[in-house]
Amino acid sequence: GQNIDQPTEMTATEGAIVQINCTYQTSGFNGLFWYQQHAGEAPTFLSYNVLDGLEEKGRFSSFLSRSKGYSYLLLKELQMKDSASYLCAVRSGTGFQKLVFGTGTRLLVSP
Amino acid sequence: NAGVMQNPRHLVRRRGQEARLRCSPMKGHSHVYWYRQLPEEGLKFMVYLQKENIIDESGMPKERFSAEFPKEGPSILRIQQVVRGDSAAYFCASSSYEQYFGPGTRLTVT
Numbered sequence A: 001g002q003n004i005d006q007p008t009e010m011t012a013t014e015g016a017i018v019q020i021n022c023t024y025q026t027s028g029f030n031g032l033f034w035y036q037q038h039a040g041e042a043p044t045f046l047s048y049n050v051l052d053g054l055e056e057k058g059r060f061s062s063f064l065s066r067s068k069g070y071s072y073l074l075l076k077e078l079q080m081k082d083s084a085s086y087l088c089a090v091r092s093g094t095g096f097q098k099l100v101f102g103t104g105t106r107l108l109v110s111p
Numbered sequence B: 001n002a003g004v005m006q007n008p009r010h011l012v013r014r015r016g017q018e019a020r021l022r023c024s025p026m027k028g029h030s031h032v033y034w035y036r037q038l039p040e041e042g043l044k045f046m047v048y049l050q051k052e053n054i055i056d057e058s059g060m061p062k063e064r065f066s067a068e069f070p071k072e073g074p075s076i077l078r079i080q081q082v083v084r085g086d087s088a089a090y091f092c093a094s095s096s097y098e099q100y101f102g103p104g105t106r107l108t109v110t
Helices: none
Strands: A003-005 A009-013 A018-025 A029-037 A044-049 A053-057 A060-065 A070-075 A084-092 A099-101 A105-110 B005-007 B010-013 B019-024 B031-037 B043-050 B053-056 B065-068 B075-079 B088-095 B099-101 B105-109
Touching (some): A009 A018, A018 A084, A018 A105, A029 A070, A044 A053, A044 A060, A044 A070, A044 B099, A070 A084, A099 B043, B005 B088, B010 B019, B031 B075, B043 B065, B043 B075, B075 B088
Antiparallel strands (some): A003 A018, A029 A044, A060 A070, A084 A099, A084 A105, B005 B019, B031 B043, B031 B088, B043 B053, B065 B075, B088 B105
């Protein structure tokens, strides 16, 4: 089976940096995704890693270590609008396979 | 290029009624996925379809739930004889390689 763990909640201050960790166990790993979900809204795609290393996209970066089954999402220069849930999801197998999601990390950014 | 579309956005059904949820994938996408999100919980995969084919339905409850993606028209998730426990947000996603989510249908069973 597949198992994905991420912290339930985190808090941070506006302007700060926060790192949200995700660990996973899966067979046939084929990519790790991060999504942002505001309350009552649909998840929106943030990043995708399939090879080890860091992917940077503006204020957001995502890191993957396949040997450790570990990823993190790094958010810099936090803004109030970054308060949301951040979902880690893993795909295994080939082709257009389903995503298995963690329960999400609720991030609260305070002034 | 319109995104993934779902309707209705909100659906209220009484126990025992049928719920039909529709999803139109992004233009050019032929893979559709349905996920369910219970309050305060993560997204749970239900079913993956291509046109006229169910590829993976390992997340579908064995009874009362069915899904289709006909050659023409949207994908439909059907829930028969709804119960209170079916109240959730149902999201559809379509993919080229990343999955893009629709706005969801929030089903409330009274």
